Amino acid sequence: MPMFFFDPFYLIFISPAIILALWAQFRVRSTYAQARQIPARLSGAEAARLILNSAGLTDVDVDMVPGELTDHYSPSERVIRLSPDVYRGRSLASVGIAAHEVGHALQHAHGYAPLMITQIAYPAANFGSSLGLLALLIGLGMGLTWLAWVGVYLFSAVVIFQVINLPVEFNASRRAKQLLVERGIVSPEELTYVNRVLNAAAWTYVAATLQAILTLLYYLLLVSARDRDR
Structure with a gap:
């Protein structure tokens, strides 16, 4: 069987996600470096402790x-x-990132539904990522398309997790921005730089979600084609 994870078509297929991920990483690094140069009233740890x-x-x-x-x-x-x-x-940069993580703690404390769902879905996503790929490889290698389809279904848990995780990250950033201003840690004018850092970080999650979706579509095409060839 072809080792499809080295398949050039696979790289072409997910290239939009790869390009987006590279751009997002560049944005994170550049906005973080810029915001690091602008002093804040507190350290990241102090800001987190104050908000908590x-x-x-x-x-x-x-x-x-x-x-x-x-x-x-x-x-x-x-x-x-x-x-x-x-x-x-x-x-x-430090207080913005720290406040984002505090946003997750507040989500947890308030029972924010998407976060609760991701906690349940995370083990399934890990299981689906490793075992799903294994089932897919064995199924295609041995001509057991039913097993390959099992692998596809298992991998879909990764996509579900990534999609549900997006609102979790966006909500944590929204909470962070609001809390930083409300607690007087940053001024509305300084919030512009925090916005840039957190928005850039959000794009990394979008890129990861897009890659998971495109990978699942690739697996679907691969197994469907093998099914038709039988």
């Missing part, structure tokens, strides 16, 4: 994690982890 405390989420910790732009919120551990530059940095 004002929302009554004193039990949510703010920790530092190694790496660059490795910031995330862990619902299971109820902890916000910030990269060193964001944790210590006193810039508009």
Whole structure:
């Protein structure tokens, strides 16, 4: 069987997502670098702690994690982890990214439905990503199209997760912008730079979703063609 994940047609097929992802990464890096140069009243960790405390989420910790732009919120551990530059940095980039992660903590605390769904869907997406591809490879390699179709259905969990995750990320950014101004951490004028960073980051999620959708369509075409050849 052809090793379709090296298939040039596959790369052409998902090229819109690849181009969008490269552009989004460039935008993230450039807007982050620009916003890092503009000082803020607080560090990222201080801004996160202030917003959490004002929302009554004193039990949510703010920790530092190694790496660059490795910031995330862990619902299971109820902890916000910030990269060193964001944790210590006193810039508009740092407080913007920190506030975004606080937005996720607030979603969790308020039972924001899309976030709750992604928590359930995440294990299924991981399972579908690995086992789905394996079933697809074995099914096509051994001529078992029914197994290949199982792989396609399993991989669809990845697409469902990515689509549901989009409003989660957009909502967290919207909350972040609002909270930063309400708490006096940034002025409405300074919010422009925060907007650029968070909007650029949002495009990375759009690109990941588009790639998942196009990959699923590629798998559908591949298995359908094999089905017709039988």
